[in-house]
Amino acid sequence: MPRKGRPRLAVWKFASCDGCQLTLLDCEDDLLPVAAAIEIANFREASRAVVEGPYDLSLVEGSITTAEDARRIREVRAQSRTLVTIGACATAGGIQALRNFQDVEEFRRVVYARPEYIATLATSTAIRDHVPVDFELRGCPISKHQLLEVITAFLDERVPEVSTESVCIECKRRGNVCVLVAHGTPCLGPVTQAGCGAICPAFHRGCYGCFGPMDTPNATSLIPRLEELGMDRGGVERVFRTFNAAAPAFRAASDSVKEKPVAP
């Protein structure tokens, strides 16, 4: 059946670098069909024209780091029929969630000349921690292909085909030689969700975990292997503390190496 009407899309930004929103602009050849199928009613990166809500589909980028944003996301939710979060910031708190492991009050005092101007929360949290989310699209940045799939699925009123399997399966489908097994390079692919197309192993680098934990990650088994391959405990802690540091499975992984007593 041909589709009816032209749903209205809004794109929202919270604490983030804009990279995921730009993925939408980066859809090049597909951008015109997107614009034909949906009305881009609110997208500051693309146009200053703003159409008032409510919206049929909201794409939300960024994490919640201030009390004001915590309030604004509830407004966005109230105006959106479907709300999809995009990127590691929105789905896991992003790199800025490293603050969750530290004393933010101390940063404020030490870093800023006028700490009283800084209004910030002690944590950076995922949108899901504040309002109900209909779908989470992972990645730092997200994949263009998956973003188009999410929009197409929305138009067709079906569940997006976005897999929660490991990066390893993409790596193998692509025909990459495993850098962990063949080069002895530590790689997070076995515990990371697919979606990037296993880009890093294709360029002889271990996976950095940009898409966050896969559906059943077993970091407890992978960590001793990473150590065997020469990563020290600090290295393991750091590799799990990047864009998805606060994703529960990665957080547990980095905490687990921290808690181990240091060998004499």
Added chain:
Amino acid sequence: MDELSVGSKRILEREDFPRLLAALTAAGYRVVGPTVRDGAIVYGDIRTEEDLPIGWTDRQEAGTYRLERRNDTALFGFNVGPHSWKKYLFPPRERLWTATRVGSSFDVAVEEDTGPPMAFLGLRACELAGLDVTDRVFDGRVRDPGYHARRARTLLIAVQCGQAGGTCFCVSMGTGPGVTRGYDLALTEIVGPPHHYFLVGVGSPTGASVLRGVPLSPATERETGAAETLLAKTAASMGRSLNTEGIHDLLLTNMEHPRWEIVARRCLSCTNCTMVCPTCFCHTTEEVPELSGDRVERWRRWDSCFNLEFTQLHTSNVRKSPLSRYRQWLTHKLASWYDQFDTSGCIGCGRCITWCPVGIDLTEEVAAIRSTVAASPAVGGHR
């Protein structure tokens, strides 16, 4: 030269090897075979003999693979790598059909195989046995049109292994290292010194016909004897072994064995073992619609029993735990495969052991289960 008869053996001198490649190309084949890429021996297009891993070998252990230099110039002096021939017959991603909207209906265009016939150069005995397994899966009671079309036109040039890898166990599975049937040509490379040559066995009339124009000489007893000695040496140096006696019942009557829990703690559910296995055939299909909604493509891609989503049903999942997924894989491969396809699903190539990031070894898992089971099930045979 007269057409060679099936079963005959000839000698191809090392320096004449390019003539064999030329004959294959002249006969219209796309030659694919082993080649060095990114620190491993993978399968790719072979245009000249320089594309082959001349003087290279592989060292394999559980979870480790290293490409190393040989101290000779063997063309086939290694075992099997991360790729298997299934990538050609059952590609990792394949478009099956495209549907296009026409008024209030739609047209479906089914994908046709239009590529040239392929020549697989360098199949090992275990891999030939693997083709027999995938033939039963894709070209038996149920026929997959793509697999069938490609397989029917593929020429199989086997190579008998001159050495066994650290994770090989074809002797246990009865699949190697000797090549016994199902090939068009079978080569045994004798590196020397002083004499570097190939003993060529003719396995089919097609195999015989591609040899037309390739300089060959009769094989003496000494040369066939050298090939046999080499093969016996390979058979005696298997890196692994697996006792298959009564394995069907052994596994299927031990579904609650504590060993599953132990291996599940190590298993990453990463799917690597199933991706590299030449006989794992699980796949899923995906509809890829155009944004306009006027055109949709159906794609098939490799899937795995280690994926949670693989057993996602409408409201629940039948294999939530990694334990149930590892158990499904091993019991299917080594036991219920017999019920389904009348053969083992394992051909003893060792890939799943080498390419598991944490080095899980199925031969070790089976041995652990067997060691705790008092007497192995009565009679011989795999049941």
